[in-house]
Amino acid sequence: MNKEKLIQKWLDNELNEAEFNQLQQLEEFQDYKKIAETAKQFKAPNFDKKESFAAIKSKLVQPKTKTSWTKHIARIAAIFVIGFATYFAITYNSATEIQTMAGVTEEITLPDESHIELNAASTLSYNKSNWEDKRLINLKGEAYFEVAKGKTFTVETSLGNISVLGTKFNIRQRGDFLEVTCYEGLVKVVTPFEELKLPVGESFQLIGKTSLKQSISSAKPSWLEGVSSFRSVPLQQVIEELEHQYNITITLKKLTFDTDELFTGSFVHNDLKTALKSITVPFNLTYEQNNTTVILSERE
Template identity: 45%
Template sequence: MDQENLIQKWLLDELSKEESKAFDAMEDAPFYKSIINDAAQFKASHFSTVDDFETFKERVISPDPKVRKIQWIKPILRIASVAVLFFGLYYYFLFNPVTEVQTEVAQKTIIELPDASQVVLNALSEVSYDKNAWGTKREIKLEGEAFFDVAKGAKFDVVTSKGTISVLGTEFNVKQRGTFFEVACFEGTVRVVTNRHTEILQAGDNFKLFDGEMITGKNSFDEPQWTKNTSYFQRTPLKEVFAELERQYNVTITFENVDAEQLFTGGFVHSDLETALAAISEPLDLNYQILKPNTVRFSKRD
């Protein structure tokens, strides 16, 4: 098979195994592949998309090969790469119903689900769900922390790497960061299933699991304080408090002669770093120092 037909079939993804080997052996094969890989950086506005693509189809599909094919194949492949990218994205969004939402450092966002349930996503967190299956299976996957206000209806599941939370219609908060896992129920009833435990939480109850240790308790507030730009902790390992400080302020925390496993109860605001550092250091009798760039060091007071 001549090179032009190989290129045709490659663009249409119709190469057999033997033809694929023949295509890969072509001198210009790396160039053609690089064009497709670089399609996202190519500026399609340099061409009249409809007219040029119609010309492309006529010239490539034409049974009458031209001697000067090398002069037109490169720009035509650029047009083809744009078309491939466009149709690839079209089919991706049409047939891939999974919606993913991520937040960055110090960022929060509100998500409305297909049934009008709402999710408030905390910094450096991610959720994903299948919008097409939502009518029969209300399931959302979470990495990080989120507050859920669930519309009444069928069972609603929040799946994390540490456990699954199931409800019918309620308000609750889920936090899963590394080995730390926490669920707080603010309205209704929540069932939490982990590898070792099943807990039923009523409004006002909370459940923590970290490093294999389980703690149950009562909420101090009637809604999660981080949604009001204040992080609050109840008997939480100091290392997790430091980690949340890093997420909210985009800083790196280091410490010296500090027990990072000690439990901390208290909170800090998200609007002022100095105030936040003082709120952590004072009750624990710590010193802090702001270093450059974006580094904070805690140490035990003498």
């Protein structure tokens, strides 16, 4: 587990014994411990700036010069600000962010027992402190949700918001592409261009300003089983998803057609050569691979 996650879990009192032992091995652990212990001494709700300043001022010995007095006040104020800011950050900033690397997925359980599968190269964040009052997720990338029944559950993306009460659905948001698929219940989708309710068995796509609704027959998104599937999706989006799944960089060379051409098909996540053939053959392309770089070009 990386350092940031260890520290976050420690502040939330969620570390197990093995993780705590790992945290103690960090060189900075004693510094973190001192900051946390010091921050507990501050009582933010009862903080009165006038009274605190008066108390500090009354305990100071009058300095000989104006410059000395100013330095004393500046130092004390700095200590106060740093301590109070540390206390505020530790106590109130309980935002949780989870980020997956290329080729890696992660399963997440939320405080209400809702479940999320986060696809590769994706980022998800939410706030634990007010989760019971506001079930709000921020998503960049792709994720599959199984939402426990309760208050409105909202997923924010850069292209629109998706709201439900309790259901199963998938969201893919990459660049100017948004796709929402409902597998159970009813999903509300709000974009800058339209608002609609998506019933089970339907998928909604937004590409730029163009939207499309389609019927689906699957019970879950195929990427959960290691296959990325697409229906009428721009080739550019397919290429980028391939990069996310295999942690590679794809370069296009001398293409005579636009990568906005639509692709319907799929590629597997466990065999790069097979995956590359799946997207190159339909467009009469060939590929050259050099370690983590792949060049796509048209066949002569």
